Amino acid sequence: MNLDIENASLILSALLFAVGTAGVLVRRNAIIVFMCVELMLNAVNLSLVVFSRSLGLEAQVLVFFVMAVAAAEAAVGLAIIIAIFRHYEGVDVDRFNLLRW
Amino acid sequence: MMESFFFLFFAVMAAAGAIMMIASRNPVSSLMYLVLAFFALSGIFVLLDAHFLAAVQVIVYAGAIMVLFLFVIMLLNLGHREDIDMRGHVARLVALVAGSALFAAVAALVFRGDRTTLAGEESRLAVEAMVRSRGAVGALAEPLFTSYLVPFELTSLLLLVAIVGAIVLARRRAP
Numbered sequence: 456m457n458l459d460i461e462n463a464s465l466i467l468s469a470l471l472f473a474v475g476t477a478g479v480l481v482r483r484n485a486i487i488v489f490m491c492v493e494l495m496l497n498a499v500n501l502s503l504v505v506f507s508r509s510l511g512l513e514a515q516v517l518v519f520f521v522m523a524v525a526a527a528e529a530a531v532g533l534a535i536i537i538a539i540f541r542h543y544e545g546v547d548v549d550r551f552n553l554l555r556w
Numbered sequence: 557m558m559e560s561f562f563f564l565f566f567a568v569m570a571a572a573g574a575i576m577m578i579a580s581r582n583p584v585s586s587l588m589y590l591v592l593a594f595f596a597l598s599g600i601f602v603l604l605d606a607h608f609l610a611a612v613q614v615i616v617y618a619g620a621i622m623v624l625f626l627f628v629i630m631l632l633n634l635g636h637r638e639d640i641d642m643r644g645h646v647a648r649l650v651a652l653v654a655g656s657a658l659f660a661a662v663a664a665l666v667f668r669g670d671r672t673t674l675a676g677e678e679s680r681l682a683v684e685a686m687v688r689s690r691g692a693v694g695a696l697a698e699p700l701f702t703s704y705l706v707p708f709e710l711t712s713l714l715l716l717v718a719i720v721g722a723i724v725l726a727r728r729r730a731p
Binding site: 541 | 570620625725
């Protein structure tokens with residue numbers, strides 16, 4: 456396999472997704488966990504842009520929708536974090552057990 | 557040659573930004589490293605001929621969404637160092653193993669897979685001809701406003717619901 460720019464982009468996308476996963480597992484701050492999720496969404500976007508070059512531009516339409524959904528998700532998620540911060544006086548995900556029991 | 561140099565530059569920038577984001581203890585520096593990674597990804601989008609998405613990446617992601625994150629960090633006063641933020645050694649080991657396993661699995665797929673069987677050379681040439689004749693924006697607009705018109709309109713509804721939901725959730729309850 457030749458390591459052209461497309462395959463290298465797919466490797467980079469895998470790396471960014473793995474870093475995002477590790478970040479979700481290692482951090483306690485809810486906002487940083489959220490930022491890691493955004494990074495994972497961007498890694499997937501990079502994969503889709505690579506595939507759009509050979510499979511058709513519908514993949515780029517999908518990237519467009521992912522960006523719109525990420526914007527909506529960020530707005531709602533940050534509002535939830537603000538509401539939880541008011542309740543618990545912190546954004547430590549280990550202390551959130553509203554839905555656990 | 558020039559292309560691979562720029563790709564290497566942006567790829568190292570994106571990977572370093574992502575790793576520094578999860579390693580930095582200060583939330584504001586974490587956010588700045590993430591913005592760096594997003595800018596680098598936008599450069600890679602340009603190298604992959606997705607010029608419109610590169611612009612949207614900078615405007616929407618690095619601009620709007622990251623400013624929203626920054627506002628929330630400042631609003632909740634989280635800018636100072638928090639030593640409790642990082643988990644202990646067990647969780648770090650689990651994260652390292654899970655991240656490496658995930659990366660190895662996907663990278664193995666890329667190395668073993670043969671994407672030429674997924675789509676022939678004519679499909680790639682058709683995409684290139686489309687981009688050449690209509691430009692990066694027009695080539696994206698054509699499927700967006702024909703086959704995907706209903707999902708596109710539904711996106712506006714989603715954003716409206718998200719705005720209303722964010723206001724309702726973040727509002728102070730009346731005593």
